Amino acid sequence: MSAPELSWESAPGHGEEVRYAVDGRLGRVRLNRPRAINALDRASVDSLQTQLSAWAEDPAIEAVFIDGEGERGLCAGGDVRALHEAITQGDYQVAEDYWAAEYAVNALIADYPKTFVAWMDGFVMGGGVGVSAHGSLRLATERTKVAMPETTIGLFPDVGGLWFLARAEGELGTHAALTGAPVGGADAVVLGMADAVVRSDAKEELLEALRAYPGLTAAELPAGLLAEPEQSWLKDNQAWIDECYAGDDAGAIIDRLMASDVAEAREAGALIQTKSPHSVAVTLEALRRAASMDVHQVLEQDTVLGRAFARHPDFAEGIRAQLIDKDRNPRWSDGSVADISREQVLANFDS
Template structure:
């Protein structure tokens, strides 16, 4: 954490709990996700608080820019509170889960269209819903500690929060690899995916904040000059050749077979990863990714809500969260035994099509 942060008058938004804390730091409106034991996972009170305060600050002339970070040392945000969503679904309250996603996507849309600079300190873990409250802003700052991922296929879900808007536009097929495998990538990879704008040392947070207080509109290129641009290894770019070769096309089963048959060990490892994911999730994710190429952020969020309704009634989401986060046996029993067994009709049905 920044040393200067201890002097700020952090407080919840009026009428909300301390899941999110706020402070005015000169011209900056500071936002701190404040559930460190859960790596700042986004529960419903967090989302409601963000929607309230970000909306108010958008119209407040005293706030020149917004800066969001996460409490604790582990990261900005581990994603949505999917354990709570699973509970709602298991207890027959699917509408509660859909309402959660609707509110979360409203926050993502607000961040994407924010009328002022919106700066995200993307240090440490930035996954799922954490991407939604950071990457859509005007300036995403990653570090050597960043672990960014859209890991939803691991839990029988799909990359939502309009993360597919970025991944569908990433160079070559690197976005497809990230979407289907759910594997975390580093700060330099986040830049390659265009999900962040500048890579700095994690120790430079005080310098970053000082630079933004001086000029809240400071662009990424100038900020990099002021605090020092870092140049980490980019695994995705280093592996572009087999990634671009294997992940082409709209057939998830064919992609998996190309990965399995490829001579590169990394491709075979990716095949094993995808084969362990929910076949339904992987198939729907690929379809959603390809459709997102021609959509706006708002349209991708609309698609996400349609898919969310479908996944709320599909057994793989409940099972995936159970295996990964509830029982933690890491042995999910998916509805389908393989990607080849997922009918095209089932994929289209997730989009409300028959």
């Protein structure tokens, strides 16, 4: 069955935020908020939980394939705009309930009993990583831009993303977590968030291969689907990344970056200094802890941290500056990472 013949529908009892179709032995998932680059609002999350749970038990569905409507990307992240009004009015439960629902979907995908294929074309950020990188076949393209940019809005890399970043080679994951900078497909593979880089125009060829063999793995991808090899920026810069990002002291990391003879290191240090100091300090601690956790323990840690971050003023301020007023001039609670004590960092893990 070709894609134009598919009958796309909403999940039972849900709206058009996500649409679904049965494509032979494949269950097709399409995030359907293209004007927001398919950002995940609560309705989207609840829809995914309903349909993915149903397909997990449906013997007629042997694999699931997720992509995003429109040309801009799979998913730009969670719809934190919807949380801003609630938390500024002191209603933190809205945020906590949203994250609980979102993390439940992330856990469902991580444990999915069938092949879960993510088409990671274009932007894949924050919550978009949560509905793709936990799958069993994660395919970036030459157009992919993957990021966990949460320190920019006074949050931390959640949706279980720290599980991947803590396991990346050397300190490459630390760089990605603290800077929030987007990386391309080759670097997504290096970070463990993707399995291969395929041609962005090869989706229909891939789907045809999946229809024939729903259990397809990265090692079994037809060579013709693969994109031209890309150079990994992270690997090319690993020497200074490993040197500068070592240790558990965020202030010392920034100092080493700013004192480096490497221009890219100084640029990274300057970038981190624009982020929420609270976010940077807590993210580093959470990343180090995630190294000894399984993915479900990381999601549990995310839940605990979410309660603390919802109540910290930097989260509301970061959303305001980045997404509401868009002045890109957040007024963070702390002047620098050096102003944050160890006790303040640890308090976030006890909330």
